[in-house]
Amino acid sequence: MSVDELHEYGLERMSDAEIRGFLAGQGLGVLALPTEGAPYVLPLSYDYDGESRLYFTYLLGSESRKATLSEQTDEASFLVFSADSMFNWESVMLTGTLRKPRPEEPTEPAEGVSRAWRPDVFQRADLSAGVEVYIFEITEQNGIRHTGLPPAFQPDAHADREQ
Known part of the structure; x- marks a missing residue:
């Protein structure tokens, strides 16, 4: 079923402004990178510029599949x-391009807007040598939400049935 067909049950499409607000209030998501087989999927924290960019901080080892796939996609x-x-x-759900920042670009959004969530182990470890920033440029965005009980669960729904 489509979102439109489920509207009567409380499912709604989000506007662009609602999507921006939602992204600004979160800080964690799931990145899917294409491969020849199943997509490579991983959880990532992010910072958001409030418009069209996410900033991912990659923690890299000597070999990094996510960095290799990010550069190839x-x-x-x-x-x-x-x-x-x-x-x-x-x-x-966002679709976009992924790249390293150009030398003249900032590697994070304006000061004070960081919402990225990072595991404590990453914050405590000395990771200065293995950190790279990637920019995700949003080219398409779609948001849906369900906020509230479906009509059959509404308190007045039972009163309508009894009449």
Whole structure:
């Protein structure tokens, strides 16, 4: 079924402004990079510039599949979601390009807007030699959400049935 067919059950498309607000309030998602087989999928924290860019900080070892695939790909997908309950959730799917910043570009959004979540072990470890920033330029975005009970679960739905 499509989102439009499920509208009567409380499923809604998000506007561009709602998507921007959602992305700004989150900090963790799932990156999918194409491969010859199944996509390479990994959780990543991100910073968001409020418009059209996400900033990923890669922690790299001597060999990094995510860095290799990121440099080889023309297009990637990134999913950000929040699920408070089965009746209250939001999901934004982004498509875009992934690249290292050019020398004149900032490697993070404006000061004070960082929402990226990073595991404690990454913050405590000395990772200065193995860190690279990648920019995800959003080319397409789609968001859906369900906020509230479906009509059959609404308190007044039972009153309508009894009449």
